[in-house]
Amino acid sequence: MERIFFHVDMDAFFASVEQADNPALAGRPVIVGAAPGRRGVVSTCSYEARAFGVHSAMPIAEAARLCPHGVFLPVRMKRYSEVSAIIMSILFTYTPDVLQLSIDEAMLDMTGTGKLWGTPEECAFKMKKTIRDRTGLTISIGASANRYMAKIASGMSKPDGFLLIKPGDERAFMRSLPLEKLWGAGEKTRERLKARGLTTMAAIQDAPVSLLMSIFGNAGGRFLAMACQGQDPGVFTRDGENKSVSTERTFEADISDRTILIDELRMLADELSFRLWDNTMHTGCVGIKLRFADFTSITRQRSLAVPTASADCIFQEAMQLFDANWTCGKALRLIGIFLSSLVPESHIENSLFQEEPPKSALAEQVVHELQKSGKGNLIRGTRLNRRG
Secondary structure, eight states: OOOOEEEEEETTHHHHHHHHHOGGGTTSOEEEEOOTTBSOBOOEEOHHHHTTTOOTTOBHHHHHHHOTTSEEEEOOHHHHHHHHHHHHHHHHTTOSOEEEEETTEEEEEOTTOHHHHOSHHHHHHHHHHHHHHHHSOOEEEEEESSHHHHHHHHHHTOSSOEEEOOTTOHHHHHHTSOGGGOTTOOHHHHHHHHHTTOOSHHHHHHSOHHHHHHHHHHHHHHHHHHHHTTOOOSOSOOSOSSOEEEEEEEEEEEEOOHHHHHHHHHHHHHHHHHHHHHTTEEEEEEEEEEEETTSOEEEEEEEEEEEEOOHHHHHHHHHHHHHHHOOTTOOEEEEEEEEEEEEEHHHHHTTSSOSOOOHHHHHHHHHHHHHHTTSOOOOOHHHHHOBO
């Protein structure tokens, strides 16, 4: 049986949710992150804003310079999590094997579902229509016999597209792409490749793996060799066997600014906290994932004395792990948080853990319940009040 994977990626997700919720924003350059004049980075921007050169992880001040007439909005993580949960629930109706990679993307193993949903093309368009009808949003879907190529395909089909890379075509497909389309290789990596005369995907495919390893080390060389050949270097895998939730952010360009990285950690912690509250779960272990510019990756985790669902607690633990394992100025291409040792909230309420939760966690729970009932909306004061 031939394997088939879908990579589902929501188009300009935060900005698209804002446009769907407020039709007056349709067609306008929407930039989600912070207001001009305040410290922060772009979380997501609409395609209209991207036409002016705005992109995620860009400082808000730079985005305001490039697109002064843009609509700048604060992050509404609760709302995005609600919409994400709807979309993920739809994806689970098509296959039980859904790996949520972040709030706005997922990897689906669609192997053996043809009798239910038809060809990959037929299935993808049914999936896209269902999500559009339920949420008003568009998604891009890439399909291939391995996960990495499915990711490449979804990126090539944006926005609102579908692309299938047929089994056996992976190497030729990669060979036809410009170097800029090599997912996982940032600008600095491409510069180092070009400095050694490897200016095209074909040149890298034909280069000996030993050459790539001499430039980027064993991990980086192997990654590039496999990725350029259209093979799966194993970057989209589950976090162990224990039940866990995770989210991560891959940057368009390597990031070495601690302020931006910490801001991303805060966003990731908020996202995971909402997912825990929605599922009435607490976590007993917080971990981080860092992937550096040389393609090496590390994961570090620590157990908690008291299970929590608090975004503040998750963020503080993640930040301590980050500071202990990141060297100032060292560029990252990916940052992520994962939570494991999950326990139902009822276990906490039944006094298995005797310590009182921090007041911030209680406040978050109250706010979450208000939002869930439609009686309130949370925007972090740090996003409104921080000034540059």
